[in-house]
Amino acid sequence: MDMPETASRWTVQQGLKVTYPPVTCIRERGNAVSVKYGAEGGVCAALDQLYLPLQCRSHDVFLMMTDLLFTEKDLVTSLKDYIKAEESKLEQVKQWAEKLDSLTLTATQDPEGFLGHPVNAFKLMKRLNTEWGDLENLVLKDMSQRFISNLTILRQNFPNKDDETGAAKALLRLQDTYKLDTHSISTGNLPGVDQGKLPYKSTMTVEDCFELGKVAYSESDYHHTELWMAQALRQLDEGEETEVDAAAVLDYLSYSVYQQGDLETALDYTRRLLLLDPDHQRANGNLKYFEYQLAKRREAEEGEKAKEDGMREEGRAESLSR
């Protein structure tokens, strides 16, 4: 994926430059077949229509998405079968481990006494030549084959990267059209929820918000990047458990506010990032760059002010000399 267009506008200044976080939003599945839910026509259009009355919605897209819900339900059933099989296998392994744990503990405390019983010696030979091999086969037994095979078949009709990006963009458009704030969307409190028009309230995780922010970022849409990264950060600050790294969120945040001209806030976010990760290379570079730019701006402002003051003084002196 290319870097956002705006990036090319930034060149080296005084050996300092601003660098931007990578544009790596939605991953492509290895075996994605085709865009079935169409970034331009399908899900996105459907999402755009979601607030329209039922009769105006695209019937085909809803049917397709309904099919996906049932497909997903089948997958969950298959996954539960796998879990049962894996648990049963693990239970067998655990029983063996428990038996051997107490046996080897006894045996190693008094090897001579233990091996003095001829049956123990025979059973040791049998365990080492045969039974550990049987256990190895059990451990190596793949219980996931059926589930993986089901997933492989069913995912041929799954939406792909473009569909996911399309759905994200549609959500961003919806946000603008209905002037929704990120917090309301993320907590599922959309207009209509209270009146029962949207019976299935759905909340967004830090990861969902981060994903939306990255989609906006990949479109060089720094306004929405800021909104969704800030929402992700808010949920992180509230203690939500996630695998998303706060430093990564701050990285996108500082760059997106910088792109909107807010140097001070960009500097604040960068400083916060460096508290979390003092060795963050890009943040260290950006910190210097932002400080340099701010100093330059202040200098220019002071120069401007001094010039204005000088002109004012000059004007006053002139009027006095008249």
Added chain:
Amino acid sequence: MDMPETASRWTVQQGLKVTYPPVTCIRERGNAVSVKYGAEGGVCAALDQLYLPLQCRSHDVFLMMTDLLFTEKDLVTSLKDYIKAEESKLEQVKQWAEKLDSLTLTATQDPEGFLGHPVNAFKLMKRLNTEWGDLENLVLKDMSQRFISNLTILRQNFPNKDDETGAAKALLRLQDTYKLDTHSISTGNLPGVDQGKLPYKSTMTVEDCFELGKVAYSESDYHHTELWMAQALRQLDEGEETEVDAAAVLDYLSYSVYQQGDLETALDYTRRLLLLDPDHQRANGNLKYFEYQLAKRREAEEGEKAKEDGMREEGRAESLSR
């Protein structure tokens, strides 16, 4: 492995013949390197010495076997680490399954209502394009690598098939030398246990007895085959849980008693086998053969008796006519 020598003595008689269970006792490990515990010199000799006073035992073999006990203890530790890792992975999969289970249940009950919430639609796309793939990676993650690698390294010094067979044969010799019955050996009640000379009483499973019986069978030692298969059957009858098939035990039993000339008992065991497995091909053949042999023997005995009676009658008539 060759068939037992005695097998060649049996030829087709009247279209009927007795067939014997396969000689497949102890399995060879794929990567067995060498006979370290020596069927002739090592473990077997050590087992033969087990009832000798301590100072007479082979010190080297005991050191080797003690090493094996500690190696086995290390393996158990490695196995427990694998179990922990696998449990933690499975816990993650279960959490996902539980979340998706309740989600898909709600969604499929009212697809239109569910998809009416734009966040649900976006999250469905995200799950199907990205998250199911992440779950797949988790399911396919191999947690056993370290344990399998440890096992592969450590087993290079494990005893092999010959050592296991050797230990089994030594136990059979010990049984003869000390005139021990199979039940006492199997329940670990060897002479010396009560006096504290053998502090670590060890019991034998059905599988252990079956294995010993098969070793004896592979040596055409039908006496010990019968003893150990009968012990295996006894423990099966007592309800011990095992993967050993009672039909297989009866198969060896009937053939070994037949080889010792006890046709009636061979027939009884064969009938019992056929109750468990009416389609057992060899048992069906042997049943006919044993019945035929018994009928022939009875016929011969009756002929013999008639001949004797005839001679007696003749003698009496002769003495009367004198």
